[in-house]
Amino acid sequence: MANNKKRVVIIGGGAGGVVLANRLPKDEFDITIIDKQPYNYFLPWLLYIAFKGSRKPIKREIRSVLKPWVNFIQSGANVVNLQDRYVELESGKRLEYDYVVIATGASVDYSRVPGLDKVTEKFGNYHSNEDNAWRVWQTLNKMREGTLAVILAPGAYRCPPSPLEGVFLAEEFFRRRGLRDRVRIVFATFYPRPYPAEPMNELIEPLLKERGIDYVTFYTLDRIDPEKGVAYSMEGEELKFDSAIVIPPHVGVGIKYVPGDVLDSDGFVQADKFTNRVKGFDDAFVIGDASALPVAKTGVTAHLQAGVVAKILQGEDARNTGRTNCPFDVGYGLGTFVISDFYNPTIKYPINRINHLFKVAFAATYWDMLLYPELWDPVFESYFEATEPARIRHLYG
Amino acid sequence: MAVSQGNKIVVDARGIACPGPITEVVKAYRNARNGDIIEVHATDPGFEPDIKAWIQRTGNQLVELRKDSDKIVAVIKVTAKK
Numbered sequence: 001m002a003n004n005k006k007r008v009v010i011i012g013g014g015a016g017g018v019v020l021a022n023r024l025p026k027d028e029f030d031i032t033i034i035d036k037q038p039y040n041y042f043l044p045w046l047l048y049i050a051f052k053g054s055r056k057p058i059k060r061e062i063r064s065v066l067k068p069w070v071n072f073i074q075s076g077a078n079v080v081n082l083q084d085r086y087v088e089l090e091s092g093k094r095l096e097y098d099y100v101v102i103a104t105g106a107s108v109d110y111s112r113v114p115g116l117d118k119v120t121e122k123f124g125n126y127h128s129n130e131d132n133a134w135r136v137w138q139t140l141n142k143m144r145e146g147t148l149a150v151i152l153a154p155g156a157y158r159c160p161p162s163p164l165e166g167v168f169l170a171e172e173f174f175r176r177r178g179l180r181d182r183v184r185i186v187f188a189t190f191y192p193r194p195y196p197a198e199p200m201n202e203l204i205e206p207l208l209k210e211r212g213i214d215y216v217t218f219y220t221l222d223r224i225d226p227e228k229g230v231a232y233s234m235e236g237e238e239l240k241f242d243s244a245i246v247i248p249p250h251v252g253v254g255i256k257y258v259p260g261d262v263l264d265s266d267g268f269v270q271a272d273k274f275t276n277r278v279k280g281f282d283d284a285f286v287i288g289d290a291s292a293l294p295v296a297k298t299g300v301t302a303h304l305q306a307g308v309v310a311k312i313l314q315g316e317d318a319r320n321t322g323r324t325n326c327p328f329d330v331g332y333g334l335g336t337f338v339i340s341d342f343y344n345p346t347i348k349y350p351i352n353r354i355n356h357l358f359k360v361a362f363a364a365t366y367w368d369m370l371l372y373p374e375l376w377d378p379v380f381e382s383y384f385e386a387t388e389p390a391r392i393r394h395l396y397g
Numbered sequence: 398m399a400v401s402q403g404n405k406i407v408v409d410a411r412g413i414a415c416p417g418p419i420t421e422v423v424k425a426y427r428n429a430r431n432g433d434i435i436e437v438h439a440t441d442p443g444f445e446p447d448i449k450a451w452i453q454r455t456g457n458q459l460v461e462l463r464k465d466s467d468k469i470v471a472v473i474k475v476t477a478k479k
Contacts, residue, residue: 154423190423192447192454196416218454220423222479234426235455236479273412294413345414 005030006098008313009087011077011255013040013062016288016302017103018370023310026069032095033066034087036076040065042366044299047162047329050126050136050245051169056363058130065370077104081258082284099283099313102269103306104255106158106289106297108248113153114223116246122226123243126166127158127250136166139243140173145182146242148174151231152189153221155249156266158289158297161328161338163187163247164195164204171211172331180212188219188231188239197346200328200338207330207351221246250297252290268292273342274319275312276305285309296338300325307377323384327359335359337387344389348396405434411468415443419451426457426475434460435473444469 006029010017013035021031039059048054063072073095079088080102086094108128110117120128124135140148148170152163167187174183187194187208194208194215195201208215220234224244231239231246252267262269262279269286270279273293278284287309288302295301304323311318322342329335335356340346349355362369369376385391400407406425410418418439425435437448445462448471452459456477463470 154420154427156420190420191416192419192450196419198415198443218451220426220455232479234478236477294417340414342414 006313007096008032008099008101009034009095009097010101010103011035011080011087012103012105012288012290013066013072014103014105014288014302015040015299015370016105016306017101018062018065019303019373020101020103020287020306020310021070022065022067022370022373023307024313026067028314030071031069032071032073033062034073034075034077034089034095035062036074036090038062038074040367040370042363044159044162044327045363046126046128046130046133047165047169049130049133050124051140051166051173053137060367065367067371077255079256079258082262082278082281083258085283097283099285101309102278102284102286102290103288103302104253104290106156106250106268107253109251110248112155112249112251113221113246115225116153116248119224119226119244119246120248123245125245125248127162127247136245139245140170143174143183143243144179147184147186147240149231149239149241149244150185150187151219151221151224151239151244151246152187152191153246153249154190155251156268156297157247157250159326160196160296160298160324161326163189164208165329166245167208167213168211168331169329171213184214185212186214186216186239186241188216188221188233190218190220192217197338197340199346199348200336202348203336203351204330211331250289264292266292273322276309276320285312295320295322296324296326298324298326323389325384325387327355327362329356329359339387339389339392341389344393347389347393349392350396404430404432405436408435408437410437410439410441410444412440415441415447417441418444419447422448422451422471422473426455426478429475429478431475431478433475435475437471437473439469439471440467442469444471448473 045058075089123139124132193201195204222234224231287305289297308318326338336351410421458474461472
């Protein structure tokens with residue numbers, strides 16, 4: 001029986017990779033996860049390190065969140081050869097596969113905006129790592145007056161609501177410190193409106209106005225100078241700041257692929273949006289942030305795609321619905337969710353306290369949820385069914 | 398996805414929901430120079446008001462905006478890059 005098992009190599013031990021590995025039955029698959037570092041990170045919590053100084057641990061050893069029968073190899077991948085069906089590790093060793101699943105996540109590329117590396121070093125960000133998130137926390141604590149700019153650099157980025165979550169949490173921070181009247185907060189985005197999807201923007205834009213937060217739309221960040229305190233846009237605008245937190249452009253992680261044309265110009269892997277099959281290959285899949293698909297780069301997306309790929313590998317005719325469910329914290333213990341799918345635009349989902357509590361509760365269960373899908377899947381399935389866009393759009397528009 | 402053809406950049410944003418098409422335009426705009434043409438193909442109905450607003454805000458030139466049977470086509474001349 002053991003010889004008949006299909007060999008699945010999963011590249012990346014983040015949410016998507018781990019969810020998939022733990023869902024595949026051990027009697028049918030020989031499952032191997034590779035990752036260049038030993039930890040699984042709960043990246044959404046960078047927001048709370050940056051804006052609340054949270055000391056909750058955000059990483060856990062990948063091995064500890066995998067089922068015992070899943071193999072784990074700590075190594076980067078040099079090459080993914082889709083034509084000859086192998087993954088080459090850093091050591092040069094080749095892992096042959098029956099199926100490969102790319103779940104590498106995304107990386108950030110500071111070089112795309114001149115000056116961004118220095119700005120990040122000085123003020124931090126909350127889209128890369130713990131050190132940079134702590135820098136944001138130090139930036140906030142140092143500010144007594146002046147302008148804090150939160151700027152969304154053009155390109156892909158993780159977690160659609162997070163730029164504005166940071167803006168709202170910064171506003172709460174300064175108000176609670178009694179400094180709100182001395183600190184101006186300005187949000188700059190290349191999108192036509194503060195939140196890109198119009199229905200959600202109908203909730204968010206009034207809230208920005210109510211809290212006295214300034215915003216600039218169609219602002220395409222071109223370069224930024226931390227010494228002068230000026231961010232320049234391609235449209236010729238100059239945005240002056242005392243502190244600036246820039247959401248950096250995200251790109252693929254830089255693994256070599258054969259053939260190379262499965263990657264787009266940002267290094268993301270192109271695939272079918274319904275099945276996650278890599279363009280041109282039946283035995284290769286990409287899930288989560290690593291894909292070039294026009295879907296949100298969030299853990300929820302990775303989780304749901306992993307579920308679909310797990311079913312496809314077991315012979316089912318499963319398809320993605322494009323469902324999003326991104327928690328959106330707006331400060332003061334309030335939140336909403338960005339809910340949509342391929343067939344329904346974003347819902348104008350009301351802001352309330354329960355939504356914020358859901359976000360915090362999810363964070364508390366994250367690793368448990370990864371390790372015990374058999375316990376948590378029914379809970380999530382009930383939630384997703386109850387909040388299905390086609391069902392609730394009539395309630396909220 | 399954007400493909401360069403001389404000084405013309407063709408952006409295929411069909412099948413991408415809002416705000417995907419405008420994101421693709423901005424990505425192409427980043428790599429463009431004054432005088433270049435960006436031709437965008439999109440299917441999302443929200444693209445039409447968004448591209449009009451983008452043109453108004455950025456000061457670039459909208460050469461053509463037409464609706465074919467299966468897509469919206471916007472032809473933009475890049476004129477306002479600083």
